[in-house]
Amino acid sequence: MxxxxxxxxxxxxxxxxxxxxxxxxxxxxxxxxxxxxxxxxxxxxxxxxxxxxxxxxxxxxxxxxxxxxxxxxxxxxxxxxxxxxMPVPSSTDKVAFGNTVTFSRDDGRVQTYRIVGEDEADPTKGSISFVSPVARLLIGKAVGDVVQSGNQEIEIIEIA
The missing domain is CATH 1.20.1280 (Monooxygenase)
Structure with a gap:
């Protein structure tokens, strides 16, 4: 060789x-x-x-x-x-890291996601990263709050 x-x-x-x-x-x-x-x-x-x-x-x-x-x-x-x-959220008054949030969109869709870290996020399994656009809009908001996401409005229905 x-x-x-x-x-x-x-x-x-x-x-x-x-x-x-x-x-x-x-x-x-x-x-x-x-x-x-x-x-x-x-x-x-x-x-x-x-x-x-x-x-x-x-x-x-x-x-x-x-x-x-x-x-x-x-x-x-x-x-x-x-x-x-991060500690488990002590309150469900406002959306925070670790909370599960249910929200509705203008088109009638209702979605539920838990806000987690980047490596843990898997939208197909119901979790999104805290740095995702939707999570950034929702963090700090309360039930009934409405936020604008592109051309749609998102209303927070429940925080768990």
């Missing part, structure tokens, strides 16, 4: 493992208790995946397999380190 071929293979494998870091939000890393637990679990899973990848004997294959877990490991370590655990 040619030495040049080995170097080319190593360079190719190295370029595959030099993945850019996952972007980290410039916003404060506010989290709920469940959000913090999820981040810690994802960090542990990234550590385990990285350990499995590092056990591969072939150096080029090890580099290939370690790229994604290493990137995830850096991301989740940073997110756990910067996490700011």
């Amino acid at each position: 040619s030495v040049a071929f080995v170097k080319e293979e190593s360079a190719e494998a190295a370029s595959e493992t030099l993945l850019p870091d996952r972007p980290i939000s410039p916003h404060p890393n506010l989290v709920t208790e469940a959000g913090l637990q999820a981040l810690e679990l994802q960090l542990q899973q990234a550590r385990e995946a990285y350990a499995v990848a590092n056990a591969v004997e072939d150096v080029n294959e090890r580099r290939r397999q370690a790229g994604h877990p290493l990137r995830d490991l850096r991301y989740y370590a940073a997110r756990v380190h910067t996490a700011q655990l």
Whole structure:
């Protein structure tokens, strides 16, 4: 086998493992208790995946397999380190981080979302990030308040 071929293979494998870091939000890393637990679990899973990848004997294959877990490991370590655990809202008078808000739109849709941290947000499962446009409009408002979202009005029906 040619030495040049080995170097080319190593360079190719190295370029595959030099993945850019996952972007980290410039916003404060506010989290709920469940959000913090999820981040810690994802960090542990990234550590385990990285350990499995590092056990591969072939150096080029090890580099290939370690790229994604290493990137995830850096991301989740940073997110756990910067996490700011927020207390459960003590009141439902005004919308706050951690509250579940039900609101109606002009078109008749009624939606309910819990306002959570960025990593925890999943609109398909009923949660939105506190930095999302809708959450920013709702935070600090009370039941009965109406806010403008684009061409629509949103009325807060319930805060839990």
